Amino acid sequence: MSDTVFRFPAPGPEPITADLDGWTKIEGNPTMRYWVQHSSLDGSMISGTWEATTGTWRASYQFYEFVHLIEGRITITPDGGEPVTLMPGDAFVVEPSFRGTWTIEEPVRKHFAIKLK
Secondary structure: OOOOOOOOOOOOOOOEOOOOOOEEEEEOOOOEEEEEEEEOOOOOEEEEEEEEOOEEEEEEOOOEEEEEEEEEEEEEEEOOOOOEEEOOOOEEEEOOOOEEEEEEEEEEEEEEEEEOO
């Protein structure tokens, strides 16, 4: 592979298991684990794989995130907005101003790309 095209390997054996900054469990006891599988050369983007079990988090975003949902079902409800239910195959974006809830209705696996700068 070249320096300009990167194919994700399978997630490694050592995931990060701490809840994301700005995420608080509010229903059930959901867990998450994720792998940062690539960082851009200039450090402005990260991408990888994220998995979560059922339950609900209150989430507050600081960064732009693109998601491709591989497995599971999520209902995302922005504060003051309508719920959006996402299924395998769906691709979506979460803006850095997002505040609301993520309800994991079926265990989830997703690929993500986050713009840090």
